Amino acid sequence: MRLYKTIQKITLLTSISLLASCHSILNSDQQATTETQNVYRNLIQLKQKGFMFGHQDDLAYGVNWKYENGRSDVKEVANDYPAVYGWDIGRIENDSPENLDGVPFHKMRQYIKEVYQRGGVNTISWHINNPFTGGDAWDTTPGSLASVLPNGSKHELFKKWLDKAAVFLNSLKSDDGKSIPVLYRPYHELTGNWFWWCQNNGTPEQFKELWVFSFNYLKSKGVHSLIYVFNTADFETYEDFEKFYPGDQYVDIVSFDAYQYDDPTTSTAYVDKCRKQFKIMNEFALKHNKIMAFAETGFEQIPYENWWTDTLIKAIGNYKISYVLVWRNHGWLEHEQKMHYYAPYKGQSTEKDFKKFYELPNTFFQKEITEQNIYQ
Template structure:
């Protein structure tokens, strides 16, 4: 039985006093899109309030498939282990640019739309990423052909093509509406892991000014096209200093949440570097977040196949430490990968080694799943 009850939260929005007469959170927080829908503003306020209460747990592609199953109504590996859906659902738009019926991981976009609407109706939070193909070569997002980033800027040779690609994403986002026909408030994390070197938009493939121009153009273009229901998540991978985190940062007026991605690759019983590195990065990011009045998130993480039975309570929680973050999301449960001849999943399923520890993780007061937030009616004021 979870200990946290949020029935009173509907009375306690940002800038509104509770019975104590005390303000709940910093009212300097504001959205970068000044034309945000009323529903997005309320969603942002309540999401910020929830950050004061705990950390929302998320899972990529949670409803679409799991280990040894695919597209079965109501199924979720997370729910089958913990008895509850995740609070945050991650989805990727890769494939829309080519007018594909399925995304890059094989999820039909019509099914994705259905899952997003279902999760939203239950009170879940939606976050979108986009492994958009390389516009210069037409190859996938991992093609780092030089000058690919520059090619999509307003003066670039692929600028018009890129706008057409963005239009496909915009068109899909406009179909994501609630039962009242209003746009669903969501998080959007474009050009993720930008401090890496594996995507065409990463730092090895463009100058800081070129990346900032790309980011600002994209957000401005979305808003020009009538998209006002997105919270924008700025996302890096590794960084060692405050200056490195901010080198490609487009500015406080073009981001709402600060985040990074980091995965466990070594045995945590022999190597504590994952925890140590996360703590260092959270310390740096927290300083920036406080200065700029931003929320923080651990936008992607995980330990493939989770071979350590206490990873959730012993490793992940230590990696986050005492920092207040909005959400933590683990990657997808693909299952068996024939090409690589190995299992690929990041959340436990029934019978998996870390199942018991995941239930303990679920029961932590600080960790929030869908039931913890669903009764809050976060999208209405």
């Protein structure tokens, strides 16, 4: 099986090398660095053959371990790292030395550099605190979104927070001083109702203004290494997905988040919802010439042993997405008195199925992406 995947990989790399030069630079930032433009072009081609697998905080910690150099739950199961590595910069606005999940920012910077050096892809979200109240991202006090817009009561504070994000993003450098490209996913799950920037806390026009202002502000601070990912939660129609979209010149990738909560052996609800949303998003992506992604998903504790090759693969179907990312492997959650993980670890019940998932010719992990040289 591995030989078959290797043959598929060689075919993939050959086709990409022939076609990668045929696409223009990022739609969003016309000043994007060469490496950022190269990543974008290669992502366009890569999705024609399959999708990358990603994992949140993969290098920082896993089930029953933290900050052990080179360790990864995914690698210990598949003998390969993920292709995509998710990070979050929540709490950088507070000058905290650690993000909201306890990952020190200096370590995050180190991990992002390691990923770049091995040819992997980094994506960053931001569970940004509520500037209006001082609460966390889940504080949905009415008026919060409006307060950060130009002429809003917290606009100047919000700019200072963006300054701190810009400093961090600009600090992500390779050994030779090049800016490390990042898939940046701000204001995620906007069609939900649980964050202060979500649709229940502002009009479509206000959300678009927030996105465009933030986009232009980061550019004004010299941040030219971002590929912008527009991200929703649930939506029912094309119009629902389009309603808050800020415009083609501000977005490079479109995506949604969806998690499994019921029993996949007795319910098809998760698969049905994902397929419905992919159908709508695919129509949108084709019309707007955008890449698609499944930016967050997973099944906490993965209690169904064939979830990877049965449920997740069915949920994605034949849609040409760039990547799928499952959430973090925190381990024991003391405040909830339960285990919290979304990727298998050594000995976990889906280990065998995950290896089958890894061997599929259309799933790409670190080894394939390293050989792809996506920054070239």
